Amino acid sequence: xxxxxxxxxxxxxYTRAMxxxxxxxxxxxxxxxxxxxxxxxxxxxxxxxxQLSLLLSGSCDxxxxxxxxxxxxxxxxxxxxxxxxxxxxxxxDGEAFYSVGNDKLIKRWTMNNYETPAMTIxxxxxxxxxxxxxxxxxxxxxxxxxxLWDEQRAQPLQTFKWGADSHVRVKFNPxxxxxxxxxxxxxxxxLYDTRxxxxxxxxTLRMNSSTxxxxxxxxxxxxxxxxxxxxxxxxxxxLQRPFNIxxxxxxxxxxxxxxxxxxxxxxxxxxxxxxxxPSDKGHSRDIYxxxxxxxxxxxxxxxDNKYVISGSDEMCLRLWKAKxxxxxxxxxxxxxxxxxxNEALKEKFSHFPKIKRIARQRHVPKHVYHAKRxxxxxxxxxxxxxxxxxxxxxxxxxxxxxxxxxxxLEEEE
Amino acid sequence: xxxxxxxxxxHVKERKSKFATRQAxxxxxxxxxxxxxxxxxxxxxxxxxxxxxTQADIKSSVDIxxxxxxxxxxLPLYGPYHxxxxxxxxxxxxxGRKGHVAAFDWQTKKxxxxxxxxxxxxxxKWLHIETMYAVAQRQWTYIYxxxxxxxxxxxxxxxxxxxxxxxxHFLLAATNEAGYLSYIDVSIGKKVAAYxxxxxxxxxxxxxxxxxxxxxxxxxxxxxxxxxxxxxxPNQREPVVKMLAHKSTIRSVAVERTGTYMATSGVDAKLKxxxxxxxxxxxxxxxxxxxxSTLTFSQKNLxxxxxxxxVEIYKDLYDEESSSTELPxxxxxxxxxxxxxxxxxxxxYEDVLGVGHERGFVSLLVPGAxxxxxDALEANPYQTKKQRxxxxxxxxxxxxxxxxxxxxxxxxxxxxxxxxxxKQEDKQKEFNFVKPKELIAKAEKKKGKIxxxxxxxxxxxxxxxxxxxxxxxxxxxxxxK
Numbered sequence: 001x002x003x004x005x006x007x008x009x010x011x012x013x014y015t016r017a018m019x020x021x022x023x024x025x026x027x028x029x030x031x032x033x034x035x036x037x038x039x040x041x042x043x044x045x046x047x048x049x050x051q052l053s054l055l056l057s058g059s060c061d062x063x064x065x066x067x068x069x070x071x072x073x074x075x076x077x078x079x080x081x082x083x084x085x086x087x088x089x090x091x092x093d094g095e096a097f098y099s100v101g102n103d104k105l106i107k108r109w110t111m112n113n114y115e116t117p118a119m120t121i122x123x124x125x126x127x128x129x130x131x132x133x134x135x136x137x138x139x140x141x142x143x144x145x146x147x148l149w150d151e152q153r154a155q156p157l158q159t160f161k162w163g164a165d166s167h168v169r170v171k172f173n174p175x176x177x178x179x180x181x182x183x184x185x186x187x188x189x190x191l192y193d194t195r196x197x198x199x200x201x202x203x204t205l206r207m208n209s210s211t212x213x214x215x216x217x218x219x220x221x222x223x224x225x226x227x228x229x230x231x232x233x234x235x236x237x238x239l240q241r242p243f244n245i246x247x248x249x250x251x252x253x254x255x256x257x258x259x260x261x262x263x264x265x266x267x268x269x270x271x272x273x274x275x276x277x278p279s280d281k282g283h284s285r286d287i288y289x290x291x292x293x294x295x296x297x298x299x300x301x302x303x304d305n306k307y308v309i310s311g312s313d314e315m316c317l318r319l320w321k322a323k324x325x326x327x328x329x330x331x332x333x334x335x336x337x338x339x340x341x342n343e344a345l346k347e348k349f350s351h352f353p354k355i356k357r358i359a360r361q362r363h364v365p366k367h368v369y370h371a372k373r374x375x376x377x378x379x380x381x382x383x384x385x386x387x388x389x390x391x392x393x394x395x396x397x398x399x400x401x402x403x404x405x406x407x408x409l410e411e412e413e
Numbered sequence: 414x415x416x417x418x419x420x421x422x423x424h425v426k427e428r429k430s431k432f433a434t435r436q437a438x439x440x441x442x443x444x445x446x447x448x449x450x451x452x453x454x455x456x457x458x459x460x461x462x463x464x465x466x467t468q469a470d471i472k473s474s475v476d477i478x479x480x481x482x483x484x485x486x487x488l489p490l491y492g493p494y495h496x497x498x499x500x501x502x503x504x505x506x507x508x509g510r511k512g513h514v515a516a517f518d519w520q521t522k523k524x525x526x527x528x529x530x531x532x533x534x535x536x537x538k539w540l541h542i543e544t545m546y547a548v549a550q551r552q553w554t555y556i557y558x559x560x561x562x563x564x565x566x567x568x569x570x571x572x573x574x575x576x577x578x579x580x581x582h583f584l585l586a587a588t589n590e591a592g593y594l595s596y597i598d599v600s601i602g603k604k605v606a607a608y609x610x611x612x613x614x615x616x617x618x619x620x621x622x623x624x625x626x627x628x629x630x631x632x633x634x635x636x637x638x639x640x641x642x643x644x645x646x647p648n649q650r651e652p653v654v655k656m657l658a659h660k661s662t663i664r665s666v667a668v669e670r671t672g673t674y675m676a677t678s679g680v681d682a683k684l685k686x687x688x689x690x691x692x693x694x695x696x697x698x699x700x701x702x703x704x705x706s707t708l709t710f711s712q713k714n715l716x717x718x719x720x721x722x723x724v725e726i727y728k729d730l731y732d733e734e735s736s737s738t739e740l741p742x743x744x745x746x747x748x749x750x751x752x753x754x755x756x757x758x759x760x761x762y763e764d765v766l767g768v769g770h771e772r773g774f775v776s777l778l779v780p781g782a783x784x785x786x787x788d789a790l791e792a793n794p795y796q797t798k799k800q801r802x803x804x805x806x807x808x809x810x811x812x813x814x815x816x817x818x819x820x821x822x823x824x825x826x827x828x829x830x831x832x833x834x835x836k837q838e839d840k841q842k843e844f845n846f847v848k849p850k851e852l853i854a855k856a857e858k859k860k861g862k863i864x865x866x867x868x869x870x871x872x873x874x875x876x877x878x879x880x881x882x883x884x885x886x887x888x889x890x891x892x893x894k
Contacts, residue, residue: 004671005784005791019810
């Protein structure tokens with residue numbers, strides 16, 4: 001290879017990187033379709049554990065719909081509960097699924113029988129969510145307390161209690177299958193182990209968390225969606241501070257779900273937008289919004305890493321591409337090589353100002369744009385006050401405190 | 414302050430780039446061709462000198478395919494001919510001063526078009542591809558299709574004396590009779606810049622026709638009447654570099670392909686070789702009475718110079734060992750009938766020198782002039798029509814914007830320290846709570862005994878490696894012979 005035969009290497013590569021980034025923005029059309037049918041706002045979505053194309057969604061009028069996403073049709077509707085359907089979870093074999101609702105019932109349904117549930121359990125209090133163990137025939141519900149149930153029994157195996165508040169969400173760890181986490185209404189997050197009778201740890205944040213999601217590839221990482229517009233990623237080995245704060249939403253974050261690669265997650269928020277974050281970065285890499293889409297209640301990332309599904313207040317489920325400019329369908333070898341080359345170029349030249357500007361550019365709804373600006377001025381003024389205080393007092397009396405360490409108010413065992 | 418993660422990332426990147434370089438060197442096994450020079454049987458033999466070899470001798474001793482490349486075209490009617498080869502060395506364009514233009518594939522002698530533009534022609538130039546060429550006619554510059562159809566009339570380039578085409582930027586540069594240097598982007602047809610290049614030399618002379626291109630950084634070099642050589646970029650009104658090369662008018666300038674050496678010749682009968690990195694004169698030679706009227710470098714750093722009706726080719730001009738003031742002549746050719754030479758050009762990727770003179774065109778064999786291995790993704794002499802079309806689209810997509818033309822190409826790949834410092838300062842002014850960011854400090858040279866030892870060791874290692882590689886190459890050459 002003689003570099004003299006190829007002059008202007010950097011300039012040509014830079015031009016190609018510019019073209020690549022511009023084309024990415026040209027082809028960024030993430031919205032695929034909307035799934036209509038619910039008659040009230042969608043409350044929860046779950047993907048099927050074994051079948052890629054199946055999706056179960058529960059709405060606020062007690063209906064559960066089973067969708068075939070590949071064919072974009074609703075396979076069946078089940079009038080499941082009187083009141084909200086709060087949570088659905090599919091058992092690992094994929095034969096049956098559980099649903100909980102505002103009528104204090106846990107119902108077990110088999111996949112083909114939409115008339116009657118296979119089992120109904122009456123509970124003592126309203127259940128807010130349900131999650132199944134990744135291997136064993138056990139599941140956990142959250143409500144006033146977090147209870148661990150066995151599939152055969154009608155009484156919970158174990159009940160965990162810490163404080164008197166109700167729990168909003170419970171999630172099993174997919175890798176460390178005995179570990180659970182729940183979000184409680186007293187702004188705390190509690191970790192449990194099913195092998196112990198007492199909860200493990202409790203951390204209290206500044207504001208309430210609506211949900212949490214475990215990283216499917218890193219056993220000790222979970223991300224919570226908080227009402228102070230941020231998402232926090234915690235390492236369970238060191239709960240004193242989150243190792244990452246994800247900021248970009250302008251209203252309470254309502255749901256979060258990880259991609260099966262564990263490298264990214266999607267979050268939906270009350271501000272009518274969906275954002276996709278890389279799990280190690282503090283800001284989102286993409287934002288999805290539509291005029292028709294109102295407050296988002298639930299999001300899911302499909303198991304083939306390609307699509308993101310969102311359910312919102314206006315009774316509609318929407319299917320989006322996870323990578324907005326990805327070409328769906330068969331890509332030939334040469335095309336795939338060019339796409340990979342373009343990705344490499346974009347990464348290599350990512351810090352050049354023009355390229356960064358084009359890559360970052362997103363059209364954002366007006367309310368989000370204005371809200372962001374306002375938040376920025378608030379933050380800047382706070383920082384300025386702090387800087388002035390620091391400048392005008394004894395050096396060292398106003399230390400630099402990182403935002404991450406300010407978050408967790410207390411940790412208890 | 415590199416965190417463990419960034420260190421790991423850097424480590425991965427370095428490993429990947431090392432792998433890439435190793436793969437690139439391995440792929441050199443695909444370079445099946447090697448250049449060959451004429452080497453004398455015995456060195457310093459006065460009876461047999463390479464210089465005494467005529468083209469007839471060379472033609473009779475090479476294979477028939479190469480012998481075909483030695484031909485004469487007798488076109489006595491239409492004046493001294495300007496010539497140009499396309500980038501892949503396949504097509505030739507002839508423009509006679511009295512208006513005769515001909516474009517043909519010189520290897521198969523297939524004529525694309527032949528026309529007379531009925532005007533004086535000052536220069537001809539191929540554009541990026543063999544379907545379009547530009548002719549600098551008396552009044553304006555025209556662009557023709559390879560069928561001879563006039564496609565554009567560029568009124569912005571009026572009364573041009575000399576044309577240069579920058580292939581990676583799609584810029585056609587032209588010097589004017591009135592002393593203007595204009596750049597036109599031929600892909601979008603817009604004039605990019607036009608600058609007045611008059612250098613005050615007391616007699617208000619008009620524009621110069623001495624022009625050359627530095628292929629490595631796309632600078633246009635002009636030679637002026639006072640012996641000044643200037644380099645221009647389309648981003649600046651003033652010349653980027655201005656150097657006093659000769660004590661009299663410059664007759665010709667040429668820059669070598671990698672942009673390290675420049676050859677200039679002046680009316681004072683001197684031929685000077687300059688190092689363009691330091692702008693110092695490396696060698697100075699005395700030439701025939703009037704100085705070389707045209708100079709051109711080949712891909713393998715042979716220099717061809719024309720003196721009225723003689724063209725001389727020099728080899729090893731910047732060998733450090735030779736300190737003589739005698740020009741190291743390799744080959745010499747005299748045009749028949751004493752017709753003076755108007756332009757010379759080496760054909761890329763071929764061992765051929767094309768000479769356009771008063772009575773036609775002559776194509777000379779110069780063993781060792783061209784690059785033997787072409788990269789088909791850059792310039793493919795054996796293009797099919799489809800490949801040509803695809804290549805044109807790729808070239809257009811990779812077109813570099815004219816504001817990226819700089820003197821030093823490595824600027825784009827280095828950290829912009831000034832901009833970083835300026836940004837920090839601006840931020841500090843706005844909000845005075847910026848946590849000071851550290852820029853990666855330049856790796857300091859290790860001083861002290863251990864540092865010196867390490868430096869010496871690496872030097873020795875490099876020298877040994879170089880020697881080893883040279884030995885290997887010599888061995889390979891010997892076995893080939």
